[in-house]
Amino acid sequence: MADRDANLIVALDFPTSDAALELARQLNPEDVRLKVGKQLFTAAGPDVVRVLQDLGFDIFLDLKFHDIPNTVAEAVRAAAALGVWMVNVHASGGSRMMQAAREAASAAARPPLLIGVTVLTSMAREDLAELHWDAEPIDRVCELASLAASAGLDGVVCSAAEASVLSRQHSPDFSLVTPGIRQQGDAAGDQRRIVTPLDAVAAGATHLVVGRSITASQNPAATVAQIRASLATG
Numbered sequence: 001m002a003d004r005d006a007n008l009i010v011a012l013d014f015p016t017s018d019a020a021l022e023l024a025r026q027l028n029p030e031d032v033r034l035k036v037g038k039q040l041f042t043a044a045g046p047d048v049v050r051v052l053q054d055l056g057f058d059i060f061l062d063l064k065f066h067d068i069p070n071t072v073a074e075a076v077r078a079a080a081a082l083g084v085w086m087v088n089v090h091a092s093g094g095s096r097m098m099q100a101a102r103e104a105a106s107a108a109a110r111p112p113l114l115i116g117v118t119v120l121t122s123m124a125r126e127d128l129a130e131l132h133w134d135a136e137p138i139d140r141v142c143e144l145a146s147l148a149a150s151a152g153l154d155g156v157v158c159s160a161a162e163a164s165v166l167s168r169q170h171s172p173d174f175s176l177v178t179p180g181i182r183q184q185g186d187a188a189g190d191q192r193r194i195v196t197p198l199d200a201v202a203a204g205a206t207h208l209v210v211g212r213s214i215t216a217s218q219n220p221a222a223t224v225a226q227i228r229a230s231l232a233t234g
């Protein structure tokens with residue numbers, strides 16, 4: 001299994017455990033990891049994570065923690081105890097919060113990768129201005145990614161365009177986890193800026209998060225195979 005193949009993460013954005021498991025059972029843990037986000041986790045709880053792990057999948061628990069340092073540290077500790085492979089926090093929670101999360105993750109028997117969310121890709125300059133953050137999103141992303149790296153986080157979530165900038169500023173082992181991926185011909189849905197898997201990797205993304213391209217496919221396993229093939233021939 002090539003490294004890049006291992007870095008394909010399927011977003012299980014489903015309302016129920018049954019729907020998530022029906023999709024997961026069509027996929028191979030050798031080919032993909034799975035992302036459990038706020039919708040599925042709120043509906044189905046940690047049990048769905050355990051069942052997916054029992055099927056052999058590594059889980060990215062995408063709950064984007066943002067709270068006082070102690071609360072975030074305890075939430076990260078609970079995620080690590082659940083055995084997840086990756087977990088994330090908002091970098092805008094600040095250095096003390098991220099350092100507390102880092103200490104909690106590192107203290108685990110099997111420390112998960114700890115990833116920072118910089119600026120949500122749904123936010124444009126006017127959204128930042130409303131919050132009195134007078135900056136272009138990319139500048140804010142770079143500042144928050146540096147803060148995350150200084151706090152010892154393992155990487156950040158970013159768009160492919162941001163990955164091309166961040167990959168020049170950080171070491172290759174700083175993970176750049178990139179959503180907004182579509183294959184040629186897919187519907188964009190609500191994503192504003194979309195790129196193909198190969199373009200995202202070329203831009204510097206180390207992990208690709210793919211949701212609807214795979215989950216809404218008539219044949220999810222075939223779509224995974226196509227994406228893997230597109231990366232292998234790139």
Ligand code: C5P
Nearest residue numbers: 011013120121179180191209210211212
């Ligand atoms: O279906 P689609 O491929 O657009 O799904 C992308 C996934 O990545 C969703 O689970 C979404 O919540 C997540 N995500 C994102 N943009 C971010 C962070 C996470 O699209 N900045």
